[in-house]
Amino acid sequence: MDPDLVSLLITLKLASVTTLALILLGTPIAWWLAQSQGIARSIVEPLVALPIVLPPTVVGFYLLIVFSPDSLPGSWWESATGTTLAFSFPGLVIGSIIYSLPFYIQPLQVSFSSLRQELLEAAATLGAGPWNRFLTLVVPLCRRGFIIAICLSFAHTVGEFGIVLMIGGNLPDETRVLSIALFDHVEALDYERAHVIASGLLVFSFALLFLLYSLDRKWQKSPLAAQS
Amino acid sequence: MSIRLRTALRRSEGFELEADLSIASDRVTALFGTSGSGKTTLLRMLAGLERVPDTEIRFGDDTWQDDQVFVPPEARGIGYVFQHLNLFPHLTADANLQYAETRQHRHEGMGRSEIIDILDIGALLAKLPSQLSGGEQQRVAVARALLSHPRLLLMDEPLGSIDAAAKTRILPHLQRLHDSLSIPVIYVSHSLDEILEFADSVVMLERGQIVSESAIVDFAVSNRGASQTQAAAIIRCKVVSHEETHALTEVEFEGQSMFIAAERYRTGDTIRVRIPARDVSLTLERPVGTSILNILMARVAEISDPGDGPTATVTLHCGDQALLARITRKSLIDLSLRPADQVYAQIKGVALITEHDR
Numbered sequence: 030m031d032p033d034l035v036s037l038l039i040t041l042k043l044a045s046v047t048t049l050a051l052i053l054l055g056t057p058i059a060w061w062l063a064q065s066q067g068i069a070r071s072i073v074e075p076l077v078a079l080p081i082v083l084p085p086t087v088v089g090f091y092l093l094i095v096f097s098p099d100s101l102p103g104s105w106w107e108s109a110t111g112t113t114l115a116f117s118f119p120g121l122v123i124g125s126i127i128y129s130l131p132f133y134i135q136p137l138q139v140s141f142s143s144l145r146q147e148l149l150e151a152a153a154t155l156g157a158g159p160w161n162r163f164l165t166l167v168v169p170l171c172r173r174g175f176i177i178a179i180c181l182s183f184a185h186t187v188g189e190f191g192i193v194l195m196i197g198g199n200l201p202d203e204t205r206v207l208s209i210a211l212f213d214h215v216e217a218l219d220y221e222r223a224h225v226i227a228s229g230l231l232v233f234s235f236a237l238l239f240l241l242y243s244l245d246r247k248w249q250k251s252p253l254a255a256q257s
Numbered sequence: 258m259s260i261r262l263r264t265a266l267r268r269s270e271g272f273e274l275e276a277d278l279s280i281a282s283d284r285v286t287a288l289f290g291t292s293g294s295g296k297t298t299l300l301r302m303l304a305g306l307e308r309v310p311d312t313e314i315r316f317g318d319d320t321w322q323d324d325q326v327f328v329p330p331e332a333r334g335i336g337y338v339f340q341h342l343n344l345f346p347h348l349t350a351d352a353n354l355q356y357a358e359t360r361q362h363r364h365e366g367m368g369r370s371e372i373i374d375i376l377d378i379g380a381l382l383a384k385l386p387s388q389l390s391g392g393e394q395q396r397v398a399v400a401r402a403l404l405s406h407p408r409l410l411l412m413d414e415p416l417g418s419i420d421a422a423a424k425t426r427i428l429p430h431l432q433r434l435h436d437s438l439s440i441p442v443i444y445v446s447h448s449l450d451e452i453l454e455f456a457d458s459v460v461m462l463e464r465g466q467i468v469s470e471s472a473i474v475d476f477a478v479s480n481r482g483a484s485q486t487q488a489a490a491i492i493r494c495k496v497v498s499h500e501e502t503h504a505l506t507e508v509e510f511e512g513q514s515m516f517i518a519a520e521r522y523r524t525g526d527t528i529r530v531r532i533p534a535r536d537v538s539l540t541l542e543r544p545v546g547t548s549i550l551n552i553l554m555a556r557v558a559e560i561s562d563p564g565d566g567p568t569a570t571v572t573l574h575c576g577d578q579a580l581l582a583r584i585t586r587k588s589l590i591d592l593s594l595r596p597a598d599q600v601y602a603q604i605k606g607v608a609l610i611t612e613h614d615r
Contacts, residue, residue: 147343150306153330154337155405156360165356169347 032201033226036210043118043206044186047125048133051182054126055133059178062134063141078135080128089195092124096196116198121206124192133182140174141167173248177241184237188230258282258441260409262302264312266465274299274309274465278443285435285442287456289449295465296445297340300411303443304337305330316409334362336407340414342394344386350397351382357405366406367437375433376400392423396430403434410442416451424451429521429528431455436527452476453491454529454610474579488534488570490581491610496526511576515551517607529610534570534581536606541592543601551604555580557596562586573602580604 058077062070080088096114097103106114114120144167152162168175190208197204199213207226214223259279266274274295280286288296301307303314305321305328314321321328330337344353358369373379376396386394395415402410415431416424428451435442435455446452452459452473459476461469474491494508499520506519508528515530522528544552555573562569569589573580580602594600 145343147339147341148345150304150330151337151339151343152345152356153306154304154333154335155357155401156331156362157356158329158331161360166345 033210033222035202036205036207039204040187040206043121043125044183046122047129047186048179048183050122050126051129051133052179055130056137059134059137060141062138078131081131085128085189085191086195088128089124089192092127092192092196096120115196116200116204118203121193121197121204124196125186125189128189128192129182129185132185133178136177136181137171137174140171144170173245176244180237180241184234188234258317260303261313261315262299264302264309266298266309266312276467278460280441280443281457282441283439284457285444285455287452287459288443288445288462289447289452289459290462291447294462296462297413299462300413300443300445304335304411305333334408336402336405336410338399338402338412338415340417342386342391342398342418344394344398344401346386349383349385350378350389353397353401354404357401361406362408363406367403369404371437372400372403375437376430390423391419392427395419396427399434408440410440412442412444414446416448426521428454429526432528433526450610453531488581488583490532490534490579492530492532492578492580493527494530496522496524496528498524510553511578513553513575515553515607517609519609530607531610532580532604532607534583536604537580537582538603539571539582539584539588539592539594539600540603541600544603547603549603549605551607553580553602553604555600555602557594557598557600559596560589560594562589573600
């Protein structure tokens with residue numbers, strides 16, 4: 030198979046797994062942030078936002094240290110799986126989750142905060158338990174927040190470079206994502222192949238944002254706009 | 258049926274919520290008080306929407322909250338109508354009703370078609386909440402609460418967020434509902450009119466404490482009667498027919514007939530009417546050739562003669578219900594009225610509670 034095609038598959042797999050993990054992990058964090066006040070929130074909120082301002086290489090550097098077999102998490106992973114986290118696909122997923130976390134949590138947190146609590150209270154008095162309320166009210170009423178969060182974290186994972194370079198390295202069948210492949214082609218002065226990847230990523234990013242904005246405009250006009 | 262609530266909630270110096278309510282199973286109990294008196298907090302605690310530590314709540318034999326137990330709102334089997342419009346915005350009125358129907362607290366309760374008919378929401382079912390007026394949304398919200406077949410219906414200022422005109426339109430529906438309900442209702446309001454229209458008994462709250470509990474008839478007399486000129490009786494009548502030509506409605510009151518303006522109500526509806534004591538005069542013979550439309554035969558039950566000043570108040574009995582008449586002390590002597598005398602009460606002003614002059 031064409032190595033660039035392999036990179037494309039790795040990229041899509043990484044973005045999908047990362048987004049899925051963020052839905053499971055980030056949703057409760059966003060909910061908690063939207064509900065809670067006080068000291069815990071004032072610490073967690075900037076912590077979640079850190080990857081926006083921090084150079085990816087800083088995040089990558091610390092992850093590399095945590096992943097090393099000398100550290101507790103690194104050695105635990107090695108004894109459990111027999112492989113190291115650094116320069117592996119699972120390591121890449123962990124890095125991507127941390128790096129894309131704010132892009133998932135922030136739109137969702139805004140959406141959750143604007144949800145009227147009384148609607149959930151009404152559902153409770155009608156006999157709906159917490160999970161039921163989440164699925165029947167929170168998900169449909171905050172669908173705009175969910176879709177923005179999912180699209181942004183997927184696109185952001187596709188576009189990451191610095192962290193992958195630090196913790197993933199450049200293993201052709203394991204960790205070489207499209208942005209790395211592009212970098213390789215440019216270094217090798219293979220501009221023809223570089224153009225294919227660069228223009229592909231450009232079109233993909235534009236198409237995703239175009240879709241997102243037009244969906245958003247449609248929802249602004251819908252009767253639910255005031256709710257979400 | 259009794260509801261007990263004891264709590265150590267203190268919001269400020271001198272504010273401590275404590276309530277021990279006993280409520281009849283087919284009656285509307287109004288919680289009445291100024292804002293800050295704790296009535297909404299009390300209601301939210303009963304619903305389980307507010308969890309205040311060191312609180313005990315018992316509903317009949319069930320414990321809803323104590324040191325070990327906290328039953329969440331979804332397991333209490335209650336219905337709650339909020340002050341703010343609170344239909345699920347992404348669901349049609351019909352789907353809002355279905356939400357309640359698929360999660361019913363128990364089997365027995367009013368049926369869907371009966372509820373839709375009483376609240377007259379059949380034509381609204383296909384619409385989204387944003388396409389309905391405030392009054393319409395609140396009618397659907399009441400229907401939704403009832404369709405969950407609650408054991409107790411809690412209403413927190415349900416007419417608080419809709420305008421006066423919509424209020425006048427929604428009240429006949431609530432009245433009709435009142436006659437068909439067989440569960441206890443606790444109705445929070447600071448509007449005297451709403452309470453006089455809808456409640457059977459009134460619990461007055463002040464700074465978290467119950468200061469009085471009274472039946473609505475006594476409440477109307479005592480509260481308005483604080484100043485003698487305002488004293489009024491609240492009576493219940495049944496709508497017999499509408500007289501289109503005179504824009505009047507014939508109602509039946511303890512076997513006698515009266516005419517009032519109440520075209521909003523349906524034949525067979527029970528309505529409440531307010532008769533100010535100052536609008537009632539007394540004669541010993543049935544008067545003829547008078548412009549007064551409503552003349553009722555009644556029996557003198559009690560004469561309250563203050564001993565000085567120009568006027569006295571006479572309580573009259575018509576069947577099981579009472580009227581008040583404010584007459585001069587001179588007339589009292591001229592007619593030589595005594596308890597158990599038969600008299601004719603000429604009633605000048607009869608009005609639906611929500612339509613009287615303020």
